[in-house]
Amino acid sequence: RRADLERVDAGQALVRLLPWATGEAVRFEELAPERLEVPSGSRVRVDYGGEQPVLAVKLQELFGLRESPRVAGGRVPVLVHLLSPAGRPAAVTADLASFWRDGYRSVRAELRGRYPKHPWPEDPSAAEPTRHTTARLRRG
Incomplete structure (x- = not known):
């Protein structure tokens, strides 16, 4: 069946x-790993169903990661679906360095007001990755 x-x-x-x-x-x-570990420590499943492998992960969990993840011995870049804190797609990129430099500002401006309890640092490539809200981070 x-x-x-x-x-x-x-x-x-x-x-x-x-x-x-x-x-x-x-x-x-x-x-072709089933899961990739992201800077926050989460192990996120990779979807190999399309032309390019896809990693759908909350944006804050990738803070500090300067380059897009790669598979196949470093030959294939993973298409990263950056999710909002609600788990909705906020951006899609295969070039994370370029996104942090050029695209993050507009995503940050759009989502920061909607999700004020989550961190939105000026420089995400140098920020501490997290799965948690800023309130939870302050409590420890």
Whole structure:
């Protein structure tokens, strides 16, 4: 049944098909990791369903990350969907350095008033990443 197929983890199924003796399964996880760790410490799932791998993550969790994540041994940039604190797309980029330099100001201006309890630093590439609101950060 279709419901049964939807429960199958295709990534795990592929790993099981790889020859363990040659270490190919480990290499598969290195080249196409299921999750990437972001600067906040979260491990976020990568979506490989399109032309380019996609990482959908809240913008504040990437503070301090100067370059876009890459997979396939550093050859393929990940398309980053930067989410608002509510989890809605705020921006999409494959060039995080350029976004911090050029696009962040307008996203910050638009979202800062809507989400005042979240940090919106002037220089996000040098800021501390977080999963939390500024109120929670102050409490420790």
